[in-house]
Amino acid sequence: xxxxxxxxxxxxxxxxxxxxxxxxxxxxxxxxxxxxxxxxxxxxxxxxxxxxxxxxxxxxxxxxxxxxxxxxxxxxxxxxxxxxxxxxxxxxxxxxxxxxxxxxxxxxxxxxxxxxxxxxxxxxxxxxxxxxxxxxxxxxxxxxxxxxxxxxxxxxxxxxxxxxxxxxxxxxxxxxxxxxxxxxxxxxxxxxxxxxxxxxxxxxxxxxxxxxxxxxxxxxxxxxxxxxxxxxxxxxxxxxxxxxxxxxxx
Numbered sequence: 001x002x003x004x005x006x007x008x009x010x011x012x013x014x015x016x017x018x019x020x021x022x023x024x025x026x027x028x029x030x031x032x033x034x035x036x037x038x039x040x041x042x043x044x045x046x047x048x049x050x051x052x053x054x055x056x057x058x059x060x061x062x063x064x065x066x067x068x069x070x071x072x073x074x075x076x077x078x079x080x081x082x083x084x085x086x087x088x089x090x091x092x093x094x095x096x097x098x099x100x101x102x103x104x105x106x107x108x109x110x111x112x113x114x115x116x117x118x119x120x121x122x123x124x125x126x127x128x129x130x131x132x133x134x135x136x137x138x139x140x141x142x143x144x145x146x147x148x149x150x151x152x153x154x155x156x157x158x159x160x161x162x163x164x165x166x167x168x169x170x171x172x173x174x175x176x177x178x179x180x181x182x183x184x185x186x187x188x189x190x191x192x193x194x195x196x197x198x199x200x201x202x203x204x205x206x207x208x209x210x211x212x213x214x215x216x217x218x219x220x221x222x223x224x225x226x227x228x229x230x231x232x233x234x235x236x237x238x239x240x241x242x243x244x245x246x247x248x249x250x
Contacts, residue, residue, distance in 0.1 A: 030203050031089070038237050041203050051205035057240035058198030058211060059120035065194050065249030072191055073146070073212060074102035077110065077184040081177045084162060088170030089202065090114040090235055091228060093162060099183060101136055101144065103210065108136035108144045113183055117229050120201050120236045121147055121213050127236070128217055129225050133201075134183060143200075144210040146193075148186065153219030158185045163227055188216035192250040201237045215249075 028045045030036045036044065042052030051057070077099040085092045092114040099110040112135050119131035130150035137143055150156075158181065165174050192215045199207040 028203070032233070032235050032237075041205070045203070048203045048205065050199070050207060051203055054199055054205055054207050055243050056197050056199060056207045056245060057205060058201050058209065059122070059237060059239050060196060060198065060242055060245075060247070061125060061239045062121060062123050062194050062213060062247060063125075065196075065247035067250075068248040070193070070195060070248055070250045071104075073193065075184060075187065075191075076100050076102070077182055079180045079182040081175060082162060082165060082179040082181050083173070083175045084165055084167060085173045086167035086170055086231065090116065090232060091162075091166055093181065093183075095183070101146065103144055103212070106138055106140075106142075108138045108142070110183060111135050111137055113186070115150075115228060115232075116201075116236045117225060117232070117234060118236050119149055120239075121149075121211075122239055123149075130220065130228065131236075132186060142208070142210070144212065145198075147211065147213035148188065149214065149217035150220050150225075151217045152222045152225060154221065156186075156218065156220040156224060158182075159220050159224050163224060166227070166231060168231055186218060188214050188218050190214075190216035192216065195248045196245055198245075199240075 030041055030044055032038065041048045080096050083094040085094060092112050094112045095110045097109060100107050113132055115130055115132050117130045119128040121131060128149040129152050132148040132150060134146040135143065161179055162181065165176050165179065167174055193212045194215065195212050198209050198211040199205050200209060
């Protein structure tokens with residue numbers, strides 16, 4: 001019980017002021033392979049030093065967790081027009097004010113959600129085909145990310161609607177008032193999750209991020225995965241050492 005109590009305290013998070021948009025600092029050229037790949041991020045800019053020196057980095061290999069009776073995440077997502085961006089590192093859907101989650105009695109506003117292929121977090125050493133990250137921020141400036149694994153299966157209707165308007169070139173954006181998207185429709189039916197203290201998975205790799213990764217994946221078709229990969233390419237940071245962190249699970 002003492003270990004669990006300590007873990008919960010560590011997962012309280014800290015306030016950070018870094019960009020929460022996937023793609024982070026557009027002033028520095030970084031990517032996922034070669035001399036600008038993850039192993040070199042900390043050398044590209046002094047602002048990226050945490051990518052190498054941090055001790056609570058994401059993503060991680062989830063192999064289990066302390067059973068801690070985690071309370072359910074309270075989701076309160078609203079429909080809104082599709083505002084989709086290709087920022088050169090991922091496809092991102094920005095959200096207006098009004099959607100949120102409540103964790104530990106604290107409200108976190110949904111800012112955006114974006115995608116990675118293959119998944120960044122992995123389970124027992126194995127990745128999923130894709131992973132969606134829903135990025136939230138509290139009034140205190142603390143970040144909370146909900147991760148949703150995505151596996152190949154049946155076509156996903158919400159993804160299909162978004163991908164119809166996927167910007168092909170980096171820097172392109174598209175806002176379609178006639179298309180309404182609700183992030184709640186991209187959540188799995190089962191809401192059990194694993195929780196740990198981590199970081200942004202893109203430069204500047206800021207720490208103090210509350211991570212909640214849903215255990216049940218959602219499905220999308222192989223053609224939907226291929227469409228994303230054709231435009232963005234593989235964009236997953238390798239898993240990082242767990243170090244002394246705890247993973248809590250329902």
